[in-house]
Amino acid sequence: MNEMDQSRLLLKNIKAAFRGIVEAPASFSPKQIRELSAQQFQSIFNNLKVQIKGSEYLPYEKGSIFIYNHLDNHPSLVAADHFQITLDSHYISGLLYKYYKDPGIRVARHSLAEESNHKAYYNRFDYIRVYSKNFIPDHLTKKEVKKENKKFYKIAAAILENNSSIVFSPEGISYKTEASPGPFSKGVFKLACCMKKQPKIVPLVMVDFDKLPNKATYKCQIMPAFTMADYGIYDSHDPRLGEVVKKINTKYKYWVQKLRLEEENFEAEIAVLKKKVEQLETHQALTVFYGSSTIRLWENMAQDLAPHKTLNLGFGGAFIHSLSHYFEHLFNGLTPQNIMLYLGGNDLTLGFDTNRIVADITSFVKMVHNKFPETNIYNIAIKPSFERKSELTEIRGINYGVQALSKKLPYFHHLGLYEKLIDKDNQIRKEVLLQDGLHLNAKGYKALTALVLEALEREQ
Template sequence: MCSKTIVKRDQTFLKALKKSYKKIMKISHGAGFLEVRRKSAKLIKKAFDPLKVEIRGSEHLPKDQKIIFIYNHLHNHPYFTVGKTFQITLDSHFISSKILYKYYKNPGTRVVRFSLPEEEEHRRYYNKFNFIRVFAKDFTPIGFTKKQIRATNEEFYNKAVNELENNTNLVFSPEGSSYYTDESPGTFRKGIFKLAASFKKQPLIVPIVLVNFDKLPSEHSFKCEIKPPFRLSEYGVDSPASDKMEEAIEKIQRNYAHWINELKKDNINFEREIGILKQKIEQKKNKKDLVVFYGSSTIRLWKNMALDFPDWNTLNLGFGGAFIHSMDHYFESLFEDLNPKSIILYLGGNDLTLGLSAQKIGAAIADLIKKIHAKFPKSKIYSIAIKPSIERAEQLEKICSINSLVQNLSTSLSYFQQIEFYEHLIEKKEIKKEYLLQDGLHLNSKGYELLHSLVRKKLEQ
């Protein structure tokens, strides 16, 4: 089956995939395809959850639907065969379940190749989903004429347009075939881009970058990065016949090659982001009376920080996904040539994903605060309370406990204050969604307006 040793993690994942496959195959013909899609999304999400797949860039997800999600299509590892010969495509199922269903409550419509005559399992499985079907490279039945293929392609356009006009998201790989991570991406074809360009108001295209879905999860981490959405008009493409179309597709494909390469070599040590922060520090000419913001994505994504604090000399040292231990690890190297007047922290939120107790997270925050004070005894230190979020709704009690522990430090440490934030984002135990992005985790512009006002009040005291 495969030469490498299969470990329990892989076996558990395969077992969950087989369970999903069997349950879908048992659904009666009378069931609606939307029910099938939702059931599949729930089952596949459950299969992926224990793997803790790294998903970056959820802050880029648009609020509205009618979106085209494109992705680089990867092979499956041969071990993950759920039928006699059939494999569930891990990457597209992952996107439908862990991104679309999770954030939009709708798995969307995928574009799937037609089954070959001998692929009975493939045909029976995908017929239940009512996805849009197309002919794929190397998967066209013998005897089909070019006229038949053209007619099918026209049907694809009509169905895809109808889905988008009904505010349903599309999931599509522009390559028309799958590849290994090290070969990805393949050549992008025009179809989906011509479709997008045919709309008077072009739909947003959201690139999803995937690596390692062709490998065993016990040996390589599955990774996914959601890139900022774009419209083809940004590339000068205003119609399907635009003479800028080929150039645009080539550029998008080159971007993908770069993104995949970056995601492959990135690791949990945040080396790339730390390198960018060090460049930012070097380029900061005025380092007098600095107010340094240091923390995870809540800091990193504060794009208008300089405009929000015109009377302060601010420096944003946020890096996405930061844990307390990673902030501790990089503190000395980042702050080596700095002497900040104030340091504003946001930390602890990502540590909730590590399964640590509130006491351990609170203690780690306290240790870092004391470490910062030891280096900068004259600096004022603030910590923004961990915010509630839809993404971490099941851990609100733990978040409250951590915030309480950190708040208690204010009474014993004269140089430290916590900036209350949690209570402003929750009312009657309900999270105020109007302050969050579509991913239910990161702040939107309204959320940053609120945070700005709270931080400003502290700095003005």
């Protein structure tokens, strides 16, 4: 599909999504409508170039507040007369539905009298409705608007207490990516302070959803959740609240611009890793871990594997070819006793089949051996995950192929992580994965730690 066809298809799908909601049977409940919409936009974005980062930061529990910087719509993406469907917020609803089976409750502005399509669409969702500063009916006074908008707190608190999540943009209006975010209002942060148990606030950084798909990659980065208590705020009347909101707003501006300017390569991460290599105090008896996010996110590696000396050179989203590309640069000057690899899983997203990936791993392992002929090389099997459930057959095939390779090469060893993460019925053990269904949690890393320690101690 060429680039213009992609934009035309998006417009066609947006129009169909609009009709799907406004023409849905009157018997459909708001919950069914929200789920239908989330499914529609999951399908729409599956056909677009979308980059998501930070899914490991999604909270396990529901009942969180998801905040985001709200982006303009591209003017050509008109769902119906004088009405546009916001891409960023609908992407978020689809994202939450994917991970929680609940798209959450969004906060949407009231429709103006002349906005018949806006009204026909959003009235089906039963969202929390507020007046937005650029869309206030002329007949309403400021006092009336303020009184109406105050209802937000009671409604939103009840939703959170009912274990559903809220999706909210603290700006109140949208901006172009280059100018995003605008100033944050205090409302949603006041809400978080008001509650008996402060909910987690999860920042979602949105970039380029105001562009056509042939001109940009849509980007969403999930940042670590926080509570207002983390900033020392326990009361919505705390005089420091305004300054804290400004601080969060400033952080957001940095996050948006950093993500906007970030290229789709690994140069920034590689620079950080190279610095780690240069700052090593000793190279003696070193075990270097090299691979994708399963390695990168192993934050407690040093203490988990003590007294073994370790170096974590993982970078998220790494493909076999990128690991190969940066290998010489990162390993120059090192003399590792052991190298632990985790690779191959991300290559499935490139459309490569099992044979191709096993062949690429074989070539990479031989290249590593040529560089370090005295080093033990280990491969950690690709883990099973719910995110890649449809590819488990391919994952098992890759693991089997690499295990077979380990029997042919005396310097190469295979660690069967896959088998440690499934139960007796060959089902994925949910308790070893994060909420995103992809990355390992503490229990998952405990299983990996045991495997690695056993392998290292066997070689001593």
